[in-house]
Amino acid sequence: MRNVTLDLLIGSLLGGVAAPVLAQPMSDGQPLSVELDAIEVTAGVPVPGDPMLQAANVNVLAGEALRRRERFTLGETLNALPGVASITAGSTVGKPVVRGLTGNQIQVLSNGIGVDYQQFGARHPPNIDPFLAGRIEVVRGASSLLYGSGALGGAIDVQAPAFEFTPQGESEAVADTLFAYHSNNAQWDTGAKARASSDWLSVDAGVMRRSAGNLNTPDAKTAAESGNPSDPKFTGELPFTDFDQLNAQFGVGVLTDIGEFGVRYNQWNNENNFLLPTGKGIGLWLRNDQLQLTGAMPLASGWELKPTLSWQNNLRRANSAGTPRSAGFDGTVHLEFDRYVARLEAIHGALGPFDGGTLGVEYTKKTQDSRGTTVLAPGGEVSNLALFAFESKDIGAWTLQAGLRHDWHSVTGDAGRTRAPVDFVGRDSHDFAVFTGSLGAVYRLTDQVAIASNIGRGFRAPSLFELYADGVHGGVAAIQEGNPDLEPEKSINVDLGLRWNTPRLQGSATVYRNAISDYIFLQDTGESRDGLPVFVYQQEDALLTGLELEARWQVTDQLELGGTLDLVRGTNDRTDEDLPLLPADSLRLEATYRFAERGPIREPYLTLGMRHAAAKDAAPGEPFAQFDRLPFGTASTDAYTLADLDLGFAFRAFGNRLARVDLAVRNLFDTEYRDFLDTYKGYALSPGRDVRVSLSIPFGG
Template sequence: MSSASHSASHVVSGALFLTLTAVGGEATAAQQTATAASDESLSTITVTGTPLPGSPLSQAAEVDVVDSDSMEAEGATNLGEALAPLAGVDSISTGNSVGKPVIRGLSGDRIRMLSDGMGVDSQQYGVRHMPTTDTFLLDRVEVVRGASSVLYGSSALGGAVNLLPREIAWDSPVEGEALTRYSSNNGQWDTGVKASGGDGRFGYAFGIIRRDAGNIETPDETTYFPPPPAPQHRDAPAYSGELDYTDFNQVNGDLAFGYRDDEGGEWTARYARFNDQHNFLLPPPAGQLPPPAGEEGVGQYIDNHQLELAGDKRVDGIRWQPKLMWQNNRRRSNAAGRPRSAGFDDAIDVEFDQYTARLTGQHGPVGFTDGGTLGVEYSDKDQVSRGGTQLSPGGTVSNFATFAFEERRFGDLLLQTGLRYDHHRIEGEASKTANPSTSVSNAESHSYDVVTGSLGGIYSFTDNLSLAGNVGRGFRAPGLFELYVAGQHGGVAAFQQGNPDLDPETSLNTDLSLRWASDTLRASATLYRNAIDDYIYPRDTGTSRGGLPVFAYDQTDALLTGVELSVEKDINRWLTLSAAAETVDGERRDNGDELPLLPADNLRLGARVTPDDRGGWLRDPYASLTLRHYASKDAAPGEPFSQFDGAPFGSASTDGYTLVDIGAGISPRFGNQVVHFDLAVHNLLDETYRGFLDTYKGYALSPGRDIRLTARLPFGG
């Protein structure tokens, strides 16, 4: 990558800014013509969710791409934080260690997480369970909005997030980058190196990074302990200033080897490991001490292994892509009040092995279609629960699917349609659960046969203006946790209870988007509606157990509607202004109650300045300013931590606030060596606030000012 590209913005919309190239295949004549008519300076990049290649204005799917350069310059420490700048995308955070993506108001098991197109599981039923992939090790992240079950099956009700690892540099002996970063707020040091290379036939790629973080800092404010003298301070947080037990340590890495055969086929083997140890600050009195005694924490340990074998081979005009993946994920958690420094106490220990096989074939014109993708996929998951507390039990989950995704152009109108069949089977097993509840002991196998489909179209009024619409059917089968959970869950400070009679969720998602893309202006306005039948949610039973509220899983019908707006304007060659806004409304259709974990309405304004390159230390300079405003929001009934709206301290509902972020960077050259220096300051004014999707909001403030300094040393190439 050239140093000039370093100073450019790399958060881009696939629907607006990039020539979208699906994996494999050749563009039809109509698509080649449309692509030639578009801006020739636009990059070409592989994206998910599209049956064939096309120009920026010839894709019905809403696809966003964030590349590694952008994530590193911003100092992103988790996936949710890296994607949050995108319109319609938010992050559920817990300190700096956890960032779970939210797409159009949906998160967790309703967002399909993918690794190179293969579904992965991070036991994401927990609101604080982070994705087990490090952003430093990725080449880019692709975000597909709207129901994506046709390609990815269960859990893709709101969209899909595809994590693309670093590609092999087949024709270069070595090219890579070393990184070091310091974050002032929690004294975090990140140190990593990644590289790839090859001789044309054999290739490799590897990366490793260590993240070592202390406790986060919040503004010093009045706290409830001891109780403040005035009743208007009743919602004072339990803790402010330095928040004990918010530290974490990670060592993550990957290693890949590749081979190119004489017929142009590529074959790769990749191993990745994510290893994390962290503390979570507990709400009083969730631990072992009385509330005024001070902070208590709980230690957790996450270990994730992935091994992928993949091929890419064209045979008789069809591009075949076979993939096999093994994933082992183990989550261990101590009892409340025991931090990670005390060692594992065998409270919760859940581990699974998941095997997935996927074969896709991308073809050109056949019959009525201009081309598309056919596929078949099978996955099998075997889970055991060894800890003293059942929480999520042991059991098995399997899924078989076959699908087709095709497209056809009629002049200025492009239609894309897909159809998929899934057979999903799930069973809780007492023999794989150390302390099974009655529901697990009496569990029966559940099988679901589901057909989903999608129809999208895009009409190009001009080379710059287009109108896109999509209708998609999605589904999500209930998980082992929702069916059979039975125990105290420190992640939500409640006792949770499963429901073995849950039906699968099904959704009908529609969206309409008006898009403009030219040399100096990129803009998009999107309306969407997502109706979900049999929406699964935790219901507050009004009872308590062990001093904690009891949340039991139940079902109802739900409706989400929203608007996303984004615009980016090049005022001149050195100044770019941008804006993005989002509002989403979600409610139960039986009583109108709001759905949990919806983001607050928000508006983002930005300016980026790229002055002339003056050489020396002022080589490739840039500076940025971002204002983020979030409206006030009330906690929904049954929302995680909603109980703090009734506690003598804190609040689960949040007031509106505005944050100011700045950034700057230069890329000086020392001899033949370029070094990238990036500065990112989050919450510049040290604003006192509670983020609505910050899971500490009920009893602590959100992080204060954070100065992140990053140095990157590219080498080779």
């Protein structure tokens, strides 16, 4: 077997799948040598490098690992990683959950800059297309130190492909295309990415079109047919679950004598329906534009300056309940904001007692207008100024990492920017000033085994929606009200983990404890208005604890076994009741066999997978808990086990690069089930069998 580097083994582990080739026999019986890039952490840590030697818990998806795991949504792309789950609405949404926290408590970033996607809604997805990503890094645990308000549970940084430059006098042009079909909802995905580069110029572009019909669940009996109130109201084809997306990005980078500079623009367009419990639909239109200017300027004595300027415009339009997108926009919800970010990082090598680290300053300004006839969220302004420092030190077998940050945060509701009436006159402001920090250590027992621990303090200021919401949220069939007396959430998160990485066996075991003061959540008041339940934002102290296990075993050169186990508990300190929308305990097992290559068939593989979720009771008063009291459906879910199958192969198409054919079958046996984080669980089953056939064809290279 060929020699595999430590970085590659860690990269394959943390990428969520095995390295695509360890030892692939060729038709002549000789081993196939494949060179793969080492995977390092580039964000969320004081010094980029080996994930195993970072105090924080970091996962990386890049290269072949990202291509294999890439799905329609960000949440589904990441939910095989330890500690990560996904809130869905059938096959859509895909909103990441990290260690039991989601929405405003998880920071989603684009190239290191936090993005806002009106994440207060359970069915509001990140405005990101995984196909266009170059790599995705997931930091589990409090990450406010580098990313500020909104990273109590962790951070997810979706990075565009890095600018690449050729040696002096050379040039290169490559492209990749993807064609995929999903049988369940007749979804077509058609995408293309291209890059051209010289020794001073790098240009890349990508586009993805996704279009789908209605979702299908197993054709089981409904509550009306069976007389069982726990059975769903809808089965088979679910009306009003179709969607269309068109997403694109473009980047230009230049390499000069003083450093590398780039400009990137991306746009995400989505329109879809949601099925309501009444059987009617509600139409939704989303658009997100982002422009980033970046620089990386090496200085003397090992310093590097990395300035970033970012502009984001986000537009959300939604109809009233019962008005699908085919009827056009009716003006009910019309939210638009502009968000500006200026960030400067100074990355350094040895400095005083430290071996390396990052000093930084970041300023964020958001202005929002609410032009709809209902106050889903008011108009207003949000601003934040932060100073931070993050340092690392090696002492023998120890790696020590520590940092401090201070944020000045302001949230202002503005009646003048709000079309519908609000409860305040003029402007109503809330100002917060918060210190956060982290302290972590990694101890290398051997070159292949390490113990890591990290303690971090995070914070999150309440959002405009949480403070001032007042109206019907049609997408979840409820009335939601804000609470202007909310205080910032503050957390103390502690991790302790064991990591091992041998040539045949890699894995980790991590336990964590996240104590959050003034935890903010939506609570069912038990009242109803106009036939809809009324939810109001509350806050209590809360505690989250959990266990994450992952392991991969290269049994032979052809056979690999892998699995993850996730357990999370969350309780309200005052009532001792469960926190809302925690993922069910889950176990994933996977076996991959790589066959010998035959003729033009390269890298053939077969993967069998199993997903098991434990039964889960809805927390009292959580969103969707009302379905436990209705004559159909349920908010609490039974245990289930699903089987998955993946197979594929590669072949030479154009030049030296490999085209790939993949077939992925989810819910192989068309099992009836309801996922606890599927927001359709109250009145419909989760998706039935889906067969995805994809063809990836490269050009150039």
